[in-house]
Amino acid sequence: MARRSRSALPKYVTAARDRYKKVRLRFRKGLFSTYLKSPFPSDEFDQEYQAALRNERAARGEIGKSRIKAGSIAALVASYYQAPEFRGTAKSTQQTYRGICEHIRKDHGDKPVSGLTRKHVKAIIGKMSDRPKAANNYLRMLRILIRHAIDIEMIHRDPTYKIKGYSKKSDGLHTWTEEEIAAYESRHPIGTKARLAMALMLYTGQRRGDAVKLGPQHVSGKRIAVRQEKTGTP
Structure with missing residues (x-):
């Protein structure tokens, strides 16, 4: 003891x-x-x-x-x-x-x-x-x-200091245009899972990890209340 x-x-x-x-x-x-x-x-x-x-x-x-x-x-x-x-x-x-x-x-x-x-x-x-x-x-x-x-004093200098990784050569992810959104909505009407998925991502602005967990339990009146997993922010 x-x-x-x-x-x-x-x-x-x-x-x-x-x-x-x-x-x-x-x-x-x-x-x-x-x-x-x-x-x-x-x-x-x-x-x-x-x-x-x-x-x-x-x-x-x-x-x-x-x-x-x-x-x-x-x-x-x-x-x-x-x-x-x-x-x-x-x-x-x-x-x-x-x-x-x-x-x-x-x-x-x-x-x-x-x-x-x-x-x-x-x-x-x-x-x-x-x-x-x-x-x-x-x-x-x-x-x-x-x-x-x-x-915790296992080492006293940083051997990774200013070591560079590989450069990221990418144009990034394509942002949908209004025309592309309209075409998607035409193909997937309200009531389909595909339309619901897009609406949640587009209109709530939540991270993917939070958006996939949204459900009726988060709806209160005309509001959606959620606490973000990554930051804990309500």
Whole structure:
């Protein structure tokens, strides 16, 4: 059990301010470092503390039950999953980030974060030249992970700094003209799913992820009330 004194934190635990100036409790033992999110003292804190002593995460959702090598990219990914920068994002964003993070973990999980250099990052992105969009997403996720690594002192410089991804050469998505909208409405009259889908997208201005969830439950009188998934904005 962790000590219950309110005046003394357990061994390896210190109070520190993150880059948002918020005081958080950080466990650090050797190269292993993580934030403990439960209040001290509490039973929940004790569970997290004991898990940290085992170099594991107590929180739900960590992939794999085996021990993670301290200071590795796999340990960084696991730490990031418990950070407010990740947990405070929308579920859809978390799903996207997890997908890329697991690719990074699979490709380089056993490598030490402290050994990552600009040369390594440029080589990783360079090998993805046949998939420029995926390469840019990979680089963006690496930047996010490195910022977190700096925050928890797993590394002290950013090897992704000012590394450029692949340029995006695209004319973008075509915006429908009034004539094209009229032709679509003529082909799909009111009452069809196709017409309903277009009307929701065109006249509510919602993101696709929000528009597909709209239903009668969101209608109140002559208004549609919805809370956006990505931003939480009503």
